[in-house]
Amino acid sequence: MFLITLSVIFLAAQRVYSQCTPLPTPLPRFGSLTATNVLPNPFVFYNGTAVASPADWNCRRQEIKTILQEYLFGYYPDHSKETVTATRSGNTISITVTAGGKSGKFSATLALPSGATKDKPAPVMIVLGFGDSTFVSNGIATATFDAGSVAADSNSKTGAFWSIYNGQDVGVLLAWGWGFHRVLDALIQVAPEVDPKRVGVNGCSRYGKAALAGGIFDDRITVTNPQSSGVFGVSPFRFRYESGGWNERLESNVNGAGWWTKSNLKEFIPDEKRLPLDSNFLASAVAPRAAVWDNGQGDAQMNPEGVAGVTFPSTQAVYKWLGATDNVGLALRSGGHCDPSGTSNDIDFIKSILLGTTRTKNYANTSPYKAHPETYPWLTT
Numbered sequence: 001m002f003l004i005t006l007s008v009i010f011l012a013a014q015r016v017y018s019q020c021t022p023l024p025t026p027l028p029r030f031g032s033l034t035a036t037n038v039l040p041n042p043f044v045f046y047n048g049t050a051v052a053s054p055a056d057w058n059c060r061r062q063e064i065k066t067i068l069q070e071y072l073f074g075y076y077p078d079h080s081k082e083t084v085t086a087t088r089s090g091n092t093i094s095i096t097v098t099a100g101g102k103s104g105k106f107s108a109t110l111a112l113p114s115g116a117t118k119d120k121p122a123p124v125m126i127v128l129g130f131g132d133s134t135f136v137s138n139g140i141a142t143a144t145f146d147a148g149s150v151a152a153d154s155n156s157k158t159g160a161f162w163s164i165y166n167g168q169d170v171g172v173l174l175a176w177g178w179g180f181h182r183v184l185d186a187l188i189q190v191a192p193e194v195d196p197k198r199v200g201v202n203g204c205s206r207y208g209k210a211a212l213a214g215g216i217f218d219d220r221i222t223v224t225n226p227q228s229s230g231v232f233g234v235s236p237f238r239f240r241y242e243s244g245g246w247n248e249r250l251e252s253n254v255n256g257a258g259w260w261t262k263s264n265l266k267e268f269i270p271d272e273k274r275l276p277l278d279s280n281f282l283a284s285a286v287a288p289r290a291a292v293w294d295n296g297q298g299d300a301q302m303n304p305e306g307v308a309g310v311t312f313p314s315t316q317a318v319y320k321w322l323g324a325t326d327n328v329g330l331a332l333r334s335g336g337h338c339d340p341s342g343t344s345n346d347i348d349f350i351k352s353i354l355l356g357t358t359r360t361k362n363y364a365n366t367s368p369y370k371a372h373p374e375t376y377p378w379l380t381t
């Protein structure tokens with residue numbers, strides 16, 4: 001029954017996508033793009049036709065995902081060519097992915113809330129990097145994995161992803177995003193105490209950027225939870241508000257950690273205004289699935305005013321138009337970068353999605369920051 005349902009969904013999705021007008025190949029690079037001083041418009045197709053109805057979103061979202069891969073992440077590996085096998089010993093899950101005669105191995109650690117059983121499975125947050133007991137104490141399992149074992153946070157190209165895909169022009173953020181998905185594949189095989197239909201992804205800072213990639217590139221992810229995620233997460237590329245301090249930017253990320261992204265992203269330094277994407281494309285590529293973004297007001301480097309005043313209203317407009325306004329949340333809080341209070345601030349939203357509880361907090365409050373509609377003038381309603 002499950003397999004039949006899956007193949008029906010797969011065929012339906014194929015039919016929808018095959019009706020989409022393909023983007024030109026190759027897509028234009030820096031020299032033939034024009035600078036724009038506003039966020040790119042999610043409501044117009046690449047060919048200039050208006051995105052008329054929510055039914056068009058499948059095709060527009062595919063375009064946005066292609067643009068994100070072409071300019072930022074590199075191209076996601078063809079999962080249909082991969083075989084994933086998992087074994088479990090207690091709470092340790094060992095994962096082997098094989099493709100093209102090569103294989104890579106890494107592991108994840110499971111933590112279950114009390115009462116999670118095969119007959120009463122719990123939802124699960126897949127966490128990159130630091131574990132957080134807040135989820136488990138709120139009835140949500142966690143499966144935590146280590147970044148370096150999937151892809152080293154350096155140019156060294158070590159880790160499970162590179163054992164298979166060495167030589168490909170893919171950024172480490174996408175490799176980590178792929179890691180979330182392979183953990184989910186493994187959970188489906190060996191962790192019947194978790195429900196593969198209620199799944200979140202979480203990470204903070206560089207792992208928050210990766211959690212957003214994880215949410216974008218796998219529709220099985222129910223709730224995407226990037227924390228203190230900055231540029232390549234939910235902070236705008238084009239708009240900085242530095243009265244509280246210096247903001248992270250494309251240039252600093254590429255110069256500081258060029259391995260996070262596709263190699264030719266550096267063409268856009270220092271002129272990111274020619275990039276045909278911005279944070280609103282990254283955030284909207286998850287829609288209409290749920291997402292809640294953590295940001296500290298004291299974390300100037302992550303540009304909280306840009307997240308609240310630029311990315312949030314421009315992305316919420318997409319969710320609203322899709323009839324899913326409440327599926328995107330902004331979780332502003334006091335404090336700084338990756339503050340331990342972040343998850344407690346997000347949990348009410350995450351529980352509402354994964355456990356169906358009633359939300360008590362307002363996740364559409366951008367205060368103390370004002371909206372900056374001058375950055376998304378295409379939004380007229």
Ligand SMILES: *[C@@H]1O[C@H](CO)[C@@H](O)[C@H](O)[C@H]1NC(C)=O
Pocket residue numbers: 019020021022045047048049059
């Ligand atoms: C533009 O692309 C969209 C989405 O693929 C398609 O529906 C539409 O027909 C295209 N318009 C033109 C003029 O080709």
